[in-house]
Amino acid sequence: MSLGPRLIIALDFPAAAPALALAARLDPRHCRLKVGKELFTAAGPALLERLQARGFEVFLDLKFHDIPNTCAAACRAAAELGVWMLNVHASGGSRMLDAARAAVDAASRRPLLIAVTVLTSQERADLAEIGLDVEPAQQVARLAALAAAHGIDGVVCSAREASALRVAHGAGFRLVTPGIRPAGADTFDQRRVVTPADALAAGSDYLVIGRPVTAAADPLAALTALAASLPAEPV
Ligand SMILES: O=c1ccn([C@@H]2O[C@H](COP(=O)(O)O)[C@@H](O)[C@H]2O)c(=O)[nH]1
8 A cells, every 4th residue: 555655844934935935846746745833823724725736735733632622623624624634632632532533534535633642852851741750652652552542543653663553553553753863963852863764664654854854955955865765665
C-alpha cells in the first residue's frame, strides 16, 4: 500500500506570503505540507485553500485539546476545510478521542485523525515537571495504546519510539514523526531527534521537517539533499 509522499514540510511562517513562496518551489508529488498554529492563526482557511488548489495535501497541525464537545466541534470544522490530516492531543483522554473520531467519521471527506503523544521537544525532566515520573517512551506507548483502542488512525511521536509502536500496533497505524534532524543539524528546541534515514528505518510513515529546510539558506537544496539521503519511495 502506498502512503503517498512521506515528507511533510512544516510551513512555520508568520504570514501567507513566505509560505506560498516556499510552496511554489515544492512539488506536491514529492511532499505534503503542514500548517500549524502560527501560520493558521495568521493566514486562516484561505491559505489552506490556496495550498490545496496547488495540489498539496495539508496536515492541519492544531493539536486540539479541550472538553469533548469543543474538541469535536473543532475537528468537524477542520474536516470541512478539506485537509488530509488533523490532530488532537491523546492526553485529552478517551471521551475526547471518541468525540473527535465521531466528528471526523461524519465528514464528507474524512481526514486522517492523529493523536499527539509526547511532544518531541520533551524529555524525561519535562515530564517530571508535570507530575509524570516516566520515560518519554513509556508515556508515548501508553498514549498510543489509548489512541489505538479508540480508533484513532495513528500518532505523532518521535521516531525513537517508532519501532516499538509498529510492533505493538501493526502496519496500518500511522506514525507521524517530527524532530527529524540530518546528522549534525541544529536541534533547536527539539530533544528526541532522529535522522531522516533512521526514522524511516525505524518504521515512521511520515517525516515532519521544518527548520532544517525552511531556515536553510537554500530550502530547496536542503530538501533535495535530505530526500537524497533516503531510500527510494515505495510505489
Ligand atoms: O511532538 C511534536 C509535534 C509537532 N511538532 C511540530 O513539527 C514541526 C517540527 O519543526 P522543526 O522546525 O523541524 O523542529 C513544528 O511545526 C512543530 O510544531 C513537533 O515538532 N513535535
